[in-house]
Structure formats: structure tokens, C-alpha cells
Amino acid sequence: MICAIETTHREYDSLLRSTVVGANRIRDAFHRSPLRGRRNTPLALFAAGTRLLQACILLLCANAAFALPQHAAVPGGIAIVTLGEHNSAPQAYYLGKRVMVVQEGGQWQAVVGIPLSAKPGRHTLRLQPHGARDRSVTFTVSAKRYEEQHLQVPPRMVNPSPEDQRRIARDLKLGAEAYRTFLPAAVVATRFILPVEGRYSSPFGLRRFFNKEPRNPHSGIDLAAPTGTPIRAPAAGRVIATGDLYYNGNTVFLDHGQGLITMYCHMDSIAVQTGDAIEAGQSLGTVGATGRVTGPHLHWSVSLNDARVDPLLFLAPEIVAQLQP
Numbered sequence: 001m002i003c004a005i006e007t008t009h010r011e012y013d014s015l016l017r018s019t020v021v022g023a024n025r026i027r028d029a030f031h032r033s034p035l036r037g038r039r040n041t042p043l044a045l046f047a048a049g050t051r052l053l054q055a056c057i058l059l060l061c062a063n064a065a066f067a068l069p070q071h072a073a074v075p076g077g078i079a080i081v082t083l084g085e086h087n088s089a090p091q092a093y094y095l096g097k098r099v100m101v102v103q104e105g106g107q108w109q110a111v112v113g114i115p116l117s118a119k120p121g122r123h124t125l126r127l128q129p130h131g132a133r134d135r136s137v138t139f140t141v142s143a144k145r146y147e148e149q150h151l152q153v154p155p156r157m158v159n160p161s162p163e164d165q166r167r168i169a170r171d172l173k174l175g176a177e178a179y180r181t182f183l184p185a186a187v188v189a190t191r192f193i194l195p196v197e198g199r200y201s202s203p204f205g206l207r208r209f210f211n212k213e214p215r216n217p218h219s220g221i222d223l224a225a226p227t228g229t230p231i232r233a234p235a236a237g238r239v240i241a242t243g244d245l246y247y248n249g250n251t252v253f254l255d256h257g258q259g260l261i262t263m264y265c266h267m268d269s270i271a272v273q274t275g276d277a278i279e280a281g282q283s284l285g286t287v288g289a290t291g292r293v294t295g296p297h298l299h300w301s302v303s304l305n306d307a308r309v310d311p312l313l314f315l316a317p318e319i320v321a322q323l324q325p
């Protein structure tokens with residue numbers, strides 16, 4: 001979990017829970033005090049105040065425990081860019097999109113999603129500090145070559161009918177709106193659990209050809225598992241869209257805050273509704289084979305500032321090590 005900048009309604013519930021935990025600690029600290037029940041002498045008030053301060057520090061430390069995603073400044077990766085010391089969180093923009101800004105070690109850091117289409121070289125973040133002039137911060141994107149994949153699929157999936165094309169256009173609009181969501185959030189979970197116990201069947205970034213025709217690169221990872229296998233939310237969030245999409249089948253979008261959006265596709269069943277607040281590990285539905293697929297699996301995409309990035313960058317190294325063939 002990471003501490004960040006602003007508080008919104010969508011984070012209100014989790015903050016409220018934190019506040020309740022904190023209040024309980026403060027109450028417990030008071031009840032444990034040997035001075036409880038005595039008169040409010042200056043010494044007693046000082047001791048109680050010290051207890052309260054300790055409880056507050058404990059609460060802050062608990063909320064400050066987090067792990068940033070892995071820094072990998074390549075197309076389809078993530079750049080962790082140090083923004084320096086500011087009294088409050090500066091707003092940062094990349095390619096015209098607002099990016100996640102979090103605090104670590106007294107420094108503000110931008111967590112920037114780099115699109116697969118990005119060219120290697122110097123890239124610029126536009127920074128808007130509070131009460132100061134705008135400035136730029138640059139970072140370098142290195143080249144990365146992704147593998148090719150060739151698939152044979154039914155011709156209708158490569159050359160959809162006019163009716164199907166209208167449906168696909170609606171699907172694209174749904175996805176585009178979901179991925180553009182940016183809700184300022186005080187707390188964002190950036191260390192994920194794996195949403196499905198399954199076989200890692202296709203990596204992120206594959207350059208795909210369907211019936212020898214080039215298509216968009218693979219914008220997520222595939223986890224193959226039998227139909228009906230539960231899909232768990234990798235972190236807390238809120239459902240911002242669901243639907244039955246032409247290519248993606250039954251689909252769920254989760255918003256984790258600050259432009260971090262995850263998508264789950266080809267589901268057999270969906271167990272959540274738009275607007276639901278989701279806990280980490282909560283069931284979203286089950287693995288299936290709906291949409292354009294060759295077998296039951298979960299397609300899982302992760303997006304930062306409207307750039308699809310490699311989901312493995314959000315997993316603990318020991319989980320990634322188990323996924324490698």
C-alpha cells in the first residue's frame with residue numbers, strides 16, 4: 001500500500017476503516033495507561049498525550065508499508081521518476097495524461113506507465129508543483145523487443161461483419177473510458193496477488209498475427225485454467241465497468257486509484273457489479289472461454305495513465321519466478 005496525495009469519496013471507506021483501527025489503538029493506549037482513572041494532573045495529561053502520539057505514529061507507519069511496482073523503463077514498462085522534495089504532492093503529466101504520484105522516503109515519486117508504442121529515448125514529465133512554476137523532468141526509455149506469435153482463428157474474428165464492427169466500436173469506447181479514469185486516491189495498492197492459480201500461457205507484449213494478419217500486440221498476460229476457476233481481485237479497488245465484449249467476452253474493469261486500472265476478460269461468469277467496492281482476494285467471477293479465445297483462460301491487463309503495462313511488474317519477485325517456464 002502506498003501513501004499518496006488526495007482523499008476522495010472512493011477512498012473514504014478504506015480511510016474510514018483505517019481511522020477506526022487508529023481510533024481503537026488510541027482508545028486501547030488510553031485504557032492501558034497506568035494513569036487511567038487518576039485526576040487530570042499535568043503529568044497524567046502529558047503521559048496520555050505521549051501514548052496518543054505513539055498510537056498515531058504506529059498508525060502512520062502501518063499505512064506507510066508498501067512496495068512500488070518494479071522500475072522497467074521500456075515500452076510496456078514502468079518508470080519510477082523522482083520528483084524531489086515538495087511540501088505537498090505535485091501533479092505530473094505524461095503524454096497529456098495525469099500520472100500516479102506517491103511519497104517514498106521523503107521524496108515524491110511519479111509511477112509512469114509507458115505505452116508499448118513509445119519510442120526509445122528521452123521522455124518528458126510535465127510537473128505542476130503547488131505554489132511553484134511548472135517544470136519538466138526527463139527520463140530515458142530503453143528499447144525492448146517482444147516475441148512474435150502466430151495464431152489461426154475463425155475468419156469472422158479477423159473480418160467481422162458490419163454489425164459486429166458496430167459492437168466492437170461500442171466495446172472500444174467502454175474500454176477507452178475505463179482506462180482514462182483517474183481518481184485521486186490517498187492510498188493505492190501497487191503490490192498485487194495473482195488473480196488466478198493457473199498456467200502462465202502467454203506473456204505481455206507478444207506481437208501477434210491472426211491468420212497471418214498483424215494485430216495489436218498482446219496488452220496483458222494469459223493465465224490458463226479450467227472453466228469455473230475463481231478469479232480473485234489482485235488488490236482492493238472499485239468495479240467501474242462490466243460487459244459482454246465481442247473480442248474480450250465477459251469482462252470486468254477495476255479501478256485501484258490514481259490511474260491504475262485492471263481488466264479481466266473471457267470470464268465464464270461475473271460475480272460483481274459496476275460500483276461495487278472490492279477487497280483484495282475477493283471473487284470477481286470465474287475463468288471461461290467467452291470472446292475471441294482458443295481455450296479457457298483469464299486475460300489480465302494492467303493500465304497506468306492509460307498505458308497498458310506488464311502485469312508482472314506488480315507481482316512479488318517470488319511469484320514471478322514461479323510463473324516463468
Ligand SMILES: [Zn+2]
Pocket residue numbers: 202218220221222298299300
Ligand atoms: Zn490475452
